[in-house]
Amino acid sequence: MTVQPPRIDRRPAQRAFHGHLFEDPYEWLREKESPEVLAHLGAENDYAEASTAHLGPLRETVYEEIRARTRETDLSVPERRGDWWYFARTVEGGAHQSFCRVPAATTGDLLADWTPPVVEPGTPMPGEQVLLDADAEAAKHSFYALGSFDVAEDGSLLAWAEDTTGDERFVLRVKDLVTGAVLADEIPGVFYGAFLSPDARSVYYTVVDDAWRPHQVRRHELGTPVAEDVVVAQEDDPGLWLGAGLSADRRWILLEAACSEYSEVRLLPADDPGAEPRVVLPRTDRVLYEAEPFLLGGREQILLTHDHEAPDSRVSLMDPADLGRPVAQVALRDVVPAVPGERVHGCAVTAGHLVVSVRAGTTLRVRLVPLAALAADPAAAAVEPAFGEELYTATVAAAEFDAPVVRLSYTSFTTPPRVYDVFAAGATGDDDALPAEPLLRREATVLGGYDPADYTVERDWATAADGTRIPVSLVRRADLDPSVPAPVLQYAYGSYEHSTDPAFSVSRLSLLDRGVVWAVAHVRGGGELGRSWYEHGKKLHKANTFTDFVAVTDHLAARPDVDERRILVMGGSAGGLLVGAVLNLAPEKYCGALAAVPFVDPLTSILDPSLPLTALEWEEWGNPIEDPHVYRYMREYSPYENVGARPYPPVLAVTSLHDTRVLYVEPAKWVAALRERSTSGHPVLLRCEMAGGHGGASGRYAQWRDTAWEYAWVLDQMGLAGA
Incomplete structure (x- = not known):
C-alpha cells in the first residue's frame, strides 16, 4: 500500500511590495499555536x-x-584557571555533561604546575567538586541547553543560563561554590554570554528585543531585586547587535555593537561600572574591529584587530589618547600587517604573548608574538606551531591571561580532535626548562579500531x-x-x-x-x-x-x-x-x-x-x-x-x-x-x-x-x- 502525504489546503494570501504581487497559498502554516498547524x-x-x-x-x-565508536564515559582535558583545574565528564547513558573541578597545586615548577592532572573516566578525583550536573538537570525537561557558564575569578561563584524549550531564551542562575547553595537571584529571558564581574559581586547579561536582537547589556547586583538591574548599554540601531565581555586582564568591560560590516567598541572600567563608557573608534568610520586594552611594558595600549585599509584585516596598536577619534586621525602601529591572501580572524592577549588566529591557504592556524619582543619592535616575528597535514584546523582553545601556556585545538577530516599546550617562549624567563614543541595533551578516542590511514583527503x-x-x-x-x-x-x-x-x-x-x-x-x-x-x-x-x-x-x-x-x-x-x-x-x-x-x-x-x-x-x-x-x-x-x-x-x-x-x-x-x-x-x-x-x-x-x-x-x- 502506497503511503500518501498529508493533504495541505491552499488558502488565499498575498504579499505586495514594489509593485509585485506574490500569491502565497501556504502562509497559513505560520500560525504556530494553531491546533490545525500542530x-x-x-x-x-x-x-x-x-x-x-x-x-x-x-x-x-x-x-x-x-x-x-564513541567513548561514552569520557572527559575533557582539565584547564587551569587560578587555583583550580576545570573539566567536564560524560557518562554512558548520559546525554549531557557534568562540569567539575579539582584543586590545582602551585609549586614553582611551571611544567609540573601546568601539566593537567590525570583524570580517569568514571572515577572521581580526590577533592573533586561537581559544579553543575547538566545531565541531571536535563532529565527534568524534554529539551535542555546551556547558554552561559562562567566561574568567578576567585572560584567562589558559578553563573549559568539554561534553555528548556529550544527557543534560546535562557534563565540565569548563580550558585555559591563554597556552600553549594543556589542563590535566590534568578533572571529569566537572558541571551547567551552572561558573566560574573571580577569582584564576583554582580553578573552582566544581555537581553533581546521583540525581534530577537541582543539590544541591552544589564548589570545585576547579587542579592538585589531583578527589577533594580542597571542598563549598562543599549543599542537602538536595529541593524546592530550588542554584546559584552571582559578584557583578557579583567580590568575592563568591553561593550560591542556590531554587524558583519562595521562595529563600535566602548570601554568601561570593571572597578567603576558607573563610569561613562569610552568609544574606541566611532561607528561612523564603518570600521569592522575588535579592541583589547592591555599593558605593554607597563604602558596602556589598545590592541585593534581591524579592517581599516585592509579588507582581510590587520592587527595594530593604538594609543589610548586617541580613543574616540576618527580612524583617519589615529596613529596605528601594525603588529600583524595586512598580507595578501591571509585573513586575520582575531587576536588574544596573555601576560606574555599575542595569540593571533589567521587563515592562510584556506586553513585556520595560530601564531604567537612575544610581548617582550613586541615592546621593542611592533613588527616582531610571529611563531607558528607546525602540523603535518595539508588540510587541518588549528584554533585557540584557551589563552588565560596569567597562564604560561596557550591551549590549541586541532583536527582534520581524518584526525580526531586533539588538544595541545604550547609553552610560549619568553613568557617566563626560564625557557630552557620548558618544552619548545606543542605538547599533545589528548586525542579524542575513536573506538572500534579506527585508523586514519584507512581514509584519504584530497x-x-x-x-x-x-x-x-x-x-x-x-x-x-x-x-x-x-x-x-x-x-x-x-x-x-x-x-x-x-x-x-x-x-x-x-x-x-x-x-x-x-x-x-x-x-x-x-x-x-x-x-x-x-x-x-x-x-x-x-x-x-x-x-x-x-x-x-x-x-x-x-x-x-x-x-x-x-x-x-x-x-x-x-x-x-x-x-x-x-x-x-x-x-x-x-x-x-x-x-x-x-x-x-x-x-x-x-x-x-x-x-x-x-x-x-x-x-x-x-x-x-x-x-x-x-x-x-x-x-x-x-x-x-x-x-x-x-x-x-x-x-x-x-x-x-x-x-x-x-x-x-x-x-x-x-x-x-x-x-x-x-x-x-x-x-x-x-x-x-x-x-x-x-x-x-x-x-x-x-x-x-x-x-x-x-x-x-x-x-x-x-x-x-x-x-x-x-x-
Missing part, C-alpha cells in the same frame, strides 16, 4: 516515518555504529562560469577502487563568511565505510579565501553561491571516480537556502537533497522586521523593503517562490518547532510547494522536532538518532540501504 506537523512526521519504515533497521545500525578545484576557481575537499576510504564510480554527498554552507573547515566526524564514518565520498564545496559566501570570497557571495552577488555549487557538481560528475547519477546535495540553515536554490537551478543533477532547518523563504522573512533577526539580516542579503533592486534579486533566487514544474529529486527537510533563527514555517511551505509542482513524483518529506530549536533535539543520544535517521535516508537514495 496537527499538520504531526501528520508530516507520521508520513515521514511511514514512508521510511523500511529504513528502521538501517537507522538502528547506523545509530549503534556511532555509539560504538583538495580539488572546480571552475565557475566566470573563471573563478572553487576549492573542493574530498574525503573517502583509501581502499576505494578509483575505476569504480562512487556516490558523493556534496555539502556546502556559503554564507556569513562562515568557512566549512576540516573537522573530524565520528558519524561520517558510517557513510565513508559504505563507499560514500564526502565532498565539501567551499563556495563563495563563505570565508575560505578571505574577505573578498565572502563579499562575492552576499547581497547582490548571492547567486554566485548557488552557481558555484552547481559548477562543483559538474566538475565532480566529470571525474571517472564519481558516479554522476548518485550525487546528493546537503546543507543546513543558510546552507539549506543553497539546497533549495540549487534544486531550482539543476534538479536533474542530484539523486536526493537533504535540507536541515532550511532558510528557503528568505524574502518573506527579510521583508518582516518584526520577525526574529530580520533587521540584522539586511547586511547579509540587502534590504528588500527599501531597495526594489534587492527585492527583485532576492525574488529571483528565493527557493520557495521559484518552485516550478521541474523533476525534483527526493527531498528530506528537517526543522524544529521552536527554532527562532529559521522558523519551521519556511520548510513547511517549501515542502508543500514541492509536492504540488514537482513532475518527478519523488517523495518530499518533512521531519519536525517538536521539542527542539535551531540545533535540533538536545542531548547527544537524541542527536545521534537524528543523524542516523538522516544518513539512512541518504544511503537509501544512493542505493546503499543494504550496504
Whole structure:
C-alpha cells in the first residue's frame, strides 16, 4: 500500500511590495499555536516515518555504529584557571555533561604546575567538586541547553543560563561554590554570554528585543531585586547587535555593537561600572574591529584587530589618547600587517604573548608574538606551531591571561580532535626548562579500531562560469577502487563568511565505510579565501553561491571516480537556502537533497522586521523593503517562490518547532510547494522536532538518532540501504 502525504489546503494570501504581487497559498502554516498547524506537523512526521519504515533497521545500525565508536564515559582535558583545574565528564547513558573541578597545586615548577592532572573516566578525583550536573538537570525537561557558564575569578561563584524549550531564551542562575547553595537571584529571558564581574559581586547579561536582537547589556547586583538591574548599554540601531565581555586582564568591560560590516567598541572600567563608557573608534568610520586594552611594558595600549585599509584585516596598536577619534586621525602601529591572501580572524592577549588566529591557504592556524619582543619592535616575528597535514584546523582553545601556556585545538577530516599546550617562549624567563614543541595533551578516542590511514583527503578545484576557481575537499576510504564510480554527498554552507573547515566526524564514518565520498564545496559566501570570497557571495552577488555549487557538481560528475547519477546535495540553515536554490537551478543533477532547518523563504522573512533577526539580516542579503533592486534579486533566487514544474529529486527537510533563527514555517511551505509542482513524483518529506530549536533535539543520544535517521535516508537514495 502506497503511503500518501498529508493533504495541505491552499488558502488565499498575498504579499505586495514594489509593485509585485506574490500569491502565497501556504502562509497559513505560520500560525504556530494553531491546533490545525500542530496537527499538520504531526501528520508530516507520521508520513515521514511511514514512508521510511523500511529504513528502521538501517537507522538502528547506523545509530549503534556511532555509539560504538564513541567513548561514552569520557572527559575533557582539565584547564587551569587560578587555583583550580576545570573539566567536564560524560557518562554512558548520559546525554549531557557534568562540569567539575579539582584543586590545582602551585609549586614553582611551571611544567609540573601546568601539566593537567590525570583524570580517569568514571572515577572521581580526590577533592573533586561537581559544579553543575547538566545531565541531571536535563532529565527534568524534554529539551535542555546551556547558554552561559562562567566561574568567578576567585572560584567562589558559578553563573549559568539554561534553555528548556529550544527557543534560546535562557534563565540565569548563580550558585555559591563554597556552600553549594543556589542563590535566590534568578533572571529569566537572558541571551547567551552572561558573566560574573571580577569582584564576583554582580553578573552582566544581555537581553533581546521583540525581534530577537541582543539590544541591552544589564548589570545585576547579587542579592538585589531583578527589577533594580542597571542598563549598562543599549543599542537602538536595529541593524546592530550588542554584546559584552571582559578584557583578557579583567580590568575592563568591553561593550560591542556590531554587524558583519562595521562595529563600535566602548570601554568601561570593571572597578567603576558607573563610569561613562569610552568609544574606541566611532561607528561612523564603518570600521569592522575588535579592541583589547592591555599593558605593554607597563604602558596602556589598545590592541585593534581591524579592517581599516585592509579588507582581510590587520592587527595594530593604538594609543589610548586617541580613543574616540576618527580612524583617519589615529596613529596605528601594525603588529600583524595586512598580507595578501591571509585573513586575520582575531587576536588574544596573555601576560606574555599575542595569540593571533589567521587563515592562510584556506586553513585556520595560530601564531604567537612575544610581548617582550613586541615592546621593542611592533613588527616582531610571529611563531607558528607546525602540523603535518595539508588540510587541518588549528584554533585557540584557551589563552588565560596569567597562564604560561596557550591551549590549541586541532583536527582534520581524518584526525580526531586533539588538544595541545604550547609553552610560549619568553613568557617566563626560564625557557630552557620548558618544552619548545606543542605538547599533545589528548586525542579524542575513536573506538572500534579506527585508523586514519584507512581514509584519504584530497583538495580539488572546480571552475565557475566566470573563471573563478572553487576549492573542493574530498574525503573517502583509501581502499576505494578509483575505476569504480562512487556516490558523493556534496555539502556546502556559503554564507556569513562562515568557512566549512576540516573537522573530524565520528558519524561520517558510517557513510565513508559504505563507499560514500564526502565532498565539501567551499563556495563563495563563505570565508575560505578571505574577505573578498565572502563579499562575492552576499547581497547582490548571492547567486554566485548557488552557481558555484552547481559548477562543483559538474566538475565532480566529470571525474571517472564519481558516479554522476548518485550525487546528493546537503546543507543546513543558510546552507539549506543553497539546497533549495540549487534544486531550482539543476534538479536533474542530484539523486536526493537533504535540507536541515532550511532558510528557503528568505524574502518573506527579510521583508518582516518584526520577525526574529530580520533587521540584522539586511547586511547579509540587502534590504528588500527599501531597495526594489534587492527585492527583485532576492525574488529571483528565493527557493520557495521559484518552485516550478521541474523533476525534483527526493527531498528530506528537517526543522524544529521552536527554532527562532529559521522558523519551521519556511520548510513547511517549501515542502508543500514541492509536492504540488514537482513532475518527478519523488517523495518530499518533512521531519519536525517538536521539542527542539535551531540545533535540533538536545542531548547527544537524541542527536545521534537524528543523524542516523538522516544518513539512512541518504544511503537509501544512493542505493546503499543494504550496504
